[in-house]
Amino acid sequence: EAEVAQSPRYKITEKSQAVAFWCDPISGHATLYWYRQILGQGPELLVQFQDESVVDDSQLPKDRFSAERLKGVDSTLKIQPAELGDSAMYLCASSHRALGGTEAFFGQGTRLTVV
């Protein structure tokens, strides 16, 4: 069964350090999402790609966060420098059709702890 792959599963980093997360969507899925989920809250959309283009990054803290999907397949989310408040689960999801119109499937997530 096709799955969204994410790595690493867990990451502990010191504040002010750089950290990166990787996501490989289900093959053929054009739309890719990065979400941040703080404990006890719903997933918050950070960035949405359609193929290699950013559709929405209005909630991405661009002074420290960056995201890319250079060839329209896998994607990397980077934080530099990390802050204590960035501790959260970072979730990647993908869907087949454009712009959130079809079911999105999640990877297992990356649990980030900033110390």
Added chain:
Amino acid sequence: QKEVEQNSGPLSVPEGAIASLNCTYSDRGSQSFFWYRQYSGKSPELIMFIYSNGDKEDGRFTAQLNKASQYVSLLIRDSQPSDSATYLCAAGGSSNTGKLIFGQGTTLQVKP
């Protein structure tokens, strides 16, 4: 106003009862609606989606959509302790924004 709103709960029901989970959304351009189940420490798992007004049934789950009222619900019949989880409502496919937006989730507790 949040774009997708849910009562955070917890909603507690006895085993075998019907659990009713509700969600409202603000973007009238939203065209597709999803229910995800999330166990503690795990990622969300898609359980239902609905695009048209009315009811959609899948096993013990029924999703209901009322676009005029901007209201989505999920009914779980014959609730089991294994249904205890957080249920996330999401709205997507908006003609206005195209984003897939989640509510804060409702925690369901099914007591044996």
